[in-house]
Amino acid sequence: xxxxxxxxxxxxxxxxxxxxxxxxxxxxxxxxxxxxxxxxxxxxxxxxxxxxxxxxxxxxxxxxxxxxxxxxxxxxxxxxxxxxxxxxxxxxxxxxxxxxxxxxxxxxxxxxxxxxxxxxxxxxxxxxxxxxxxxxxxxxxx
Amino acid sequence: xxxxxxxxxxxxxxxxxxxxxxxxxxxxxxxxxxxxxxxxxxxxxxxxxxxxxxxxxxxxxxxxxxxxxxxxxxxxxxxxxxxxxxx
Numbered sequence: 001x002x003x004x005x006x007x008x009x010x011x012x013x014x015x016x017x018x019x020x021x022x023x024x025x026x027x028x029x030x031x032x033x034x035x036x037x038x039x040x041x042x043x044x045x046x047x048x049x050x051x052x053x054x055x056x057x058x059x060x061x062x063x064x065x066x067x068x069x070x071x072x073x074x075x076x077x078x079x080x081x082x083x084x085x086x087x088x089x090x091x092x093x094x095x096x097x098x099x100x101x102x103x104x105x106x107x108x109x110x111x112x113x114x115x116x117x118x119x120x121x122x123x124x125x126x127x128x129x130x131x132x133x134x135x136x137x138x139x140x141x142x
Numbered sequence: 143x144x145x146x147x148x149x150x151x152x153x154x155x156x157x158x159x160x161x162x163x164x165x166x167x168x169x170x171x172x173x174x175x176x177x178x179x180x181x182x183x184x185x186x187x188x189x190x191x192x193x194x195x196x197x198x199x200x201x202x203x204x205x206x207x208x209x210x211x212x213x214x215x216x217x218x219x220x221x222x223x224x225x226x227x228x229x
Contacts, residue, residue, distance in 0.1 A: 001224055004222075005222075008222075011219065011220075012219050012220040012221065012222055013215060013218065013219050013220070013221045013222070014221070014222045014224065015212070015215050015221060015222070015223055015224070016224045016225075016226070017199075017201060017212075017223055017224065017225045017226075018226070018227060018228075019225050019226065019227055020184070020227065021227045021228065021229045022181075022226075022227050022229050023229040024229055027176065027179075027180040028173070028176025028177060028179070028180040028181055029176075029229075030169075030173075030229075033229050038228055038229050040228065040229060046202060046206070047206060050202060050204065050206040052227075052228055053204060053228070054204055055228065056228040057204060064224065065215075066203075066204055067201030067202065067203065067210060067212070068201055068202040068203070068204070069199070069201060069202075070199075070200060070201070070202060074199045074200065075197075075199035075200075075201060075212065075225075076225070078197035078198075078199050079188065079190065079197060079199075079223070079225060080186040080187060080188025080189075080190070081225035082184045082185065082186075082225070083181070083184070083185070083226070083227065084225055084226040084227075085225045085226075086222065086223065086224060086225070087190075087196070087222075087223040087225075088220055088221065088222050088223070089196040089212075089216050089220065089221040089223065090220055091216075091217060091218065091219065091220065092217075093195060093196050093213070093216045093217060094192075094193055094194060094195055094196060095190055095191065095192055095193065095194045095195075095196055096192065096220065097192070098188075098190055098191070098192060101185055101186075101187060102226075104167075111222060115220075115222075118220070138224065138226035138227065138228070
């Protein structure tokens, strides 16, 4: 997703909305998260959620604007977003694109196609990696 | 009696088939429990459609104290919303 951001940030705004954990240690933990040392319990407080979000940002130098869903999950509920999902809101404040539910229908290529249809195909060379490749759901795909 | 035996047999075969499909989707039989217990209750297709007003919600900044609304970020250029988490 960071690549799409880099390609289209001159044309569109991007906002990451950090929602409840998908695979915390006290729920459905994935082996891959253990391997990658991404082991967190489901936050019970906003302070805990903010702390995990900051760990993510620091580990991967994540460049996209960031907002954290409140612990009552208002943004998640409004957008039926969990565990991961894309939307595009147009200039008039209306839903212009609604991505499928992750993980099976989470498709960054559809977001790129929407942006390409409006602004033309853009593809910058990926930067030389200076840090480990992100493993999180937010940035592990394209 | 034969009818019920066949009904139960078919039911068990279907149950096994569902379990195998879920195991394939989730990764392993153990993951089936995780998916059914923790994931499916939180996954919702939602009712938002193309052309609907984008819902607003208050978000917290990374410092944990500042807040802003999604709506504050709309109106200028298209806004790509990326929902997700670390894990």
